[in-house]
Amino acid sequence: MRETFTFIIIFLFQIGFSQELDSLSISEITTDSIKFFNKKNTSKSIETVVISKPNRPKKKSNSIIPIEIYTASFLKKTKNNNIFDAVGMINGIKPQLNCSVCNTGDIHINGMEGPYTLMLIDGMPMLSALSTVYGLSGIPSSLVERIEIIKGPADASFGAEAMGGSINIITKNPKYAPKLSLDFSSSSQAELNLDIASSFKINPKTTSLVSLNHFYFGNRIDVNHDNFTDTALQHRLSIFNKWNIERQKNRRASLGLRYYYEDRFGGEMSWQKKNRGGAEVYGESIYTNRFEAFGLYDLPTLEQITALFSYNYHDQNSYYGNTSFMANQQVLFGQLEWQKSLGKHILKSGIAYKLSKYDDNTPATFKNSDTGNLLDRSLYGFFVQDEWQISTSKALLFASRIDYDTEHKMIHSPRLAWKFSPNPQHVLRASFGKGFRVVHVFTEDHAALTGSRDVIISETLKPEESYNSFVNYITQVKLGTAHLNIDLSGFYSYFTNKIIGDFDTDPNKIIFKNLDAFAVSKGISLNLDMLWTSPFKINFGISYMDVYQKETNEKIQQLHAPKWSGVYNLSYYFPKNWILDFTGQFYGPMRLPILEDDFRPEYSDFFTLANVQVRKQFKHFEIYAGIKNLLNFIPKNPIMRPFDPFDKHTNDPANNPKNYTFDTLYGYASMQGLRSFLGIKWELKSKKF
Template sequence: MIRRQFFFAMLTLIAFCGLDATSTVEFKYPSDANIVGHVKDSKTGEHLIGITIAIKGTTFGTSTDVTGHYFLRNLRPGEITLVMRGMGYKSQERVVLVQKDKTIEVNFEAEEDAIKLDDVVISANRELTLRRLAPTLVNVLSDKVFAQVNASNLAQGLVFQPGVRVENNCQNCGFNQVRINGLDGRYAQILIDSRPIMSALAGVYGLEQIPANMIERVEVVRGGGSALYGSSAIAGVVNIITKEPTRNSFTFNESMSFTDFSKIDNNANFNASIVSDDNRAGAMVFGQARYRSPWDADGDSYSELGKINARSLGTHAYLRLTDYSKLTGEFHTLSEFRRGGDRIDLPPHVVGVAEQTDHSVYSGNLKYDLYSNNYKHHFQAYTSGQIVNRESYYGGIGEIDVNGHVGGSLGYPIPQEAYGNNYGVTKGRTYMAGLQYSYDLDHFLFMPSQLLFGAEYTRDELNDVMPLLAWQIAMDENGNPIHDANGQVIPLYPELDQNINNYSLFGQNEWKNDRWSFLLGARLDKHTEVKDMILSPRATLRYNPTRDINLRATYAKGFRAPQVFDEDLHVGVVGGEAQKVFNDPNLKPEISHAFSLSADLYHRFGNVQANLLVEGFYTRLNDVFTNEEQPDQHDGIKRYTRVNGSGAKVFGLNLEGKLAYKSFQLQAGLTLASNEYDEAQEWGLNTVKDASGAFVMEANDAGLLEYKNESMTDTKITRTPSVYGYFTLAYNPSHSWNIALTGTYTGRMYVPHAIEYGVHSAELDILQNNPAIVDETGTAPRIDELKKTPAFFDLGFKVGYDIHVFKATEIEVYVGMNNIFNSFQKDFDRGAGRDSGYMYGPTQPRTGYMGMTMRF
């Protein structure tokens, strides 16, 4: 019934929009009505390259060439509005009367906008809007920041936003996750060109797999975004806007980094764009190759940063079918081999610990935009998809003793019966399609408004199998195979198959003018893992008493739906044991209620441009997912059941300031946050001791004595500092020199640490010189700790010099260093028994780099 209603709604939307759309498609004939002109910097008088000149309300436009001039050909006669936009300059509009067989000249004097008052964003309401007029607060991260910190991928540049942290959560495989307003990665939704196609599987290593040279800008919306984008947009939304071609150009970059000045991290990339003379078609192609050597911080032969060998290739293209319609497509493919642990060059099944993944990812989206002649109607149809194929190995055989010698050394081969078998094959498929329609009303009730509604369908398929382990069958206590109701043998490691369908309807109305906006909207989702339909409303209020004062208040309800796998499908290694997470049959979705108040203030003091942002936020979480460790079945897999726990509350303050004075630009952000569960949650285990201090044992179902463990709990949301921030300082003393100083601060936080007594992998266990003891199942006692980490300040710099070969051709050479003071974790676990998840703080140690960029 729900499916029929959903598809009926989509067909109705197509029919309704199509009635008006037919009037915009008409035969095009040469009108010889042209507009020419140039764009100059208002201060220097220099002609500017790559400034966009668009016709307001249409998909048609162009950009200035290498001489700073533009040419719009064969326009439709009538009154139009030209819009000039350029990175670092204020937008301008000019009303022009276009006449048949006439060419007119329209020139622009571009005024500097160092603090980005007139940035254009789409994440606030699914329509292009000036940032200062957007109904919700949107922060924009430009490709300029990625260049300042020599970021080769999304993860390395994303931290330079208020309320945003990126951290490495594994010593072996090195997967990163983004945390917004103190909530971990599973609460943030990653979009590519506004489409949620980053599945749970792709999101594990996705932050590092997205190359920086495909990114035009990154838009970050903090707080609940489920009303617009669906599940998992509780902490916020990170929207990656890919580069679109604006002019003919080519860029090549080669950068070589040296981790701890000892291991190479090499990155080469290129971008090439071509645009047709009439601006009806254009394409951009990008590619990147990266190789990172593994790095061992403490000399125990186990990596803290794993090996990466990655390639990416993609394109973004458009075709303007008419002045009022545009077809846009983006496609990219990623290939990445990643390996961490010990003896990286050996096969993973014969080493102490190995986490190895080999990814092939294919992602793409297609969008069709159609406007009416009077610009009031906008219809959009879109589809996107992602295919992820992953081969993996998670596990380890530990340190094998062969006749008193180290197994695997010359003359002492590891016996084949000790080989590991934790190979995995995972396939992920994500598809989505949607329709969206908006209508600008001149007056509705009490002011002009924009009505927007649409429908979406998303399907997520995930299949995971461990092919060697899948041969094994489940046995009863007598050693006999266990059969199901149909008489079939039950595998000990069954194939896991997940298919999720989500049907969505969304709508909103935004009453707005330059001073006020009031938005009411909601989204209705039917998710196959949730019994009831989920309603996510939102309301926003914006008040601009002047152009330079933006005040906002927002409320949004969000949700996160359960899945069969944990959010990252990541199999951790703790003592060489794989981990799997299963849902409780009665699991409910997590629900959030997010509130925020913000003031975004701009002012000019003579030659100084200034911006101050103050944002208070409060998020209430209900039915928070938590994992309960299940009794050990002694089959090499640790099992957890995901259940609903208590609620949690996250609240705090985001502060951001910007200053621009002549050749200096300073930007800094600080977050103060408090995050706690309503009730204590499990963070680890400790083995029970009796009055004499001896570890307590009890008989399990098989009659074997095993250690009795108790849950360790706390109300703290772990891995969340109460204070963190960033800054960037750019100085351009001349047209050729580019100097940048950047830094991030991570305050103290609590991090869980799993420790096996007597294994001597953790610093605590080594210092106490605990004896190696195990129970009758071969398991050591647990003495987990909740560690309060030190604070970290990661300071970096970059110096670049541009060699201007010709007017439109330049070569930049640069050198720099990240984490100058080597503010990095010092107490890593050691050896095969280490807790690979015990990693915190900055994502890389002191790292020097140098490189060259060629542009024309």
């Protein structure tokens, strides 16, 4: 490992440096217009600029679709090494732990599981079904300029599969990024993380950014003494390269490349590589190799036409005990967009194509000995959209999208959005739409891959369909010397079909089938930002959700969907550039997958994950230190019968009268307790090229 870190440092120091520059600082933004403090503690007013796809920049206040924006300064308030952990500090978004052994997970928006969230990098869909589980932790937070979040149905160019919403990760612009930056941190549990990035100019019009992230955690910890690792061991390497080319008439061209490797293991403390795939010592071991490419190009035409593309290749070699899962997926996406302003109308239309090639070693993809396990699927899309600025206070968005799937044929997804803003202090937005999603059970539901249960697909699975609505109200109130920003949202999604794993019918099985009745996801969320003329700031968010399905007049709450959840963030800016951050998340009771006659409660207790961090900023570097999980919260009994992971002794009436079996799905939060961390970040800042 030491040799790897040395290689990375030498590699980046060999990149040529041309000149010394000042970096462009971007303030933390969460509402349309906020007050922020500069070094002299004077206040300035700014407006958010957002790119909600790789279209032309647009003020957030002019956007008809409600968009939340979180910049790099927000992500710095608590030390997180990757996007999966970082977005947990956003109200209404929950990084969900799906396995108590290998600690993989996905991101929930407003209670809807990870596959309902469209993940994008620089506006291009990059995270395929396989990487919904494993790829999120491979995006270092140090690479991020800002995160744009849309909850609920978006405009038609996003596609119909963003049923829960979208998370658009905007990476740093090489033109403004530091010429060289280094961020190294370690924790009391021996987690090591290194981020190194360099931006440089090839010629007056071409700039590039190279970034390397290396994360290593090899410390086997077993605090609850169940003979299983509390936290999965991980070795991750991510290499990112981005190119921007400035062209005549403000036309753009960009290309991004990323390679990601991960070796992840969780299991019995005595497990070694030689036990991989065996039935003597239980371990869950996953090797992941992933490559991504994405870009955009403005065509040299009189009309504003942009070509977008993305490609990702994902190879997974994994064992869950003695159950193997070998999968390979390739996704190619291309879209051609045309946009034109006509008076009060902004017209947009486009065509899209998505090719998915998927292959694994499960019975779900087996055809016959001649064709093998290959599963190919093409999706053709066409959309039209009209943004109509009726007046200075009113705007409407009409959109229609038609997608043709090679298996499910024609699917229509309309969109409607409305905005009313009588003055800059009040903005009301509403959006409605229909969505669909083609289900890939094995690539999306990690529970289907665990060695503790068999997977049963009882019928041919149809695509999921839903009707989605979202309402958002933003206002700003002055309270003496303080400014209060209020962001209130309500959402409602009705599913006519939803594929949900049945964990209740048989404790040894997960049964997948089409929904017999309907499912609902509804709720309300509130965000409050309080700023004073003093160097003190408070962010607080709370959400209430009711996510359930109804079959044969029985209401069944969705697993891992707490009705109450929220976030809190208190920051104090001391003299001489000292900053204190107190952050955290809290979750109310959530339903958990239990076995028949399980001694563990069906609903979790209320818990909070609190963190404290101190930062000191110098001219070219910053030091930071803190404590995570300040209250040392650790879930109880996340694994059933960890002493018999291969169920060799379940038929034992004397010692196992209730016939419990090994099960890893009960865990709902990380087993990492209280731990400290320390880090240093150094930057050689840059002027604008």
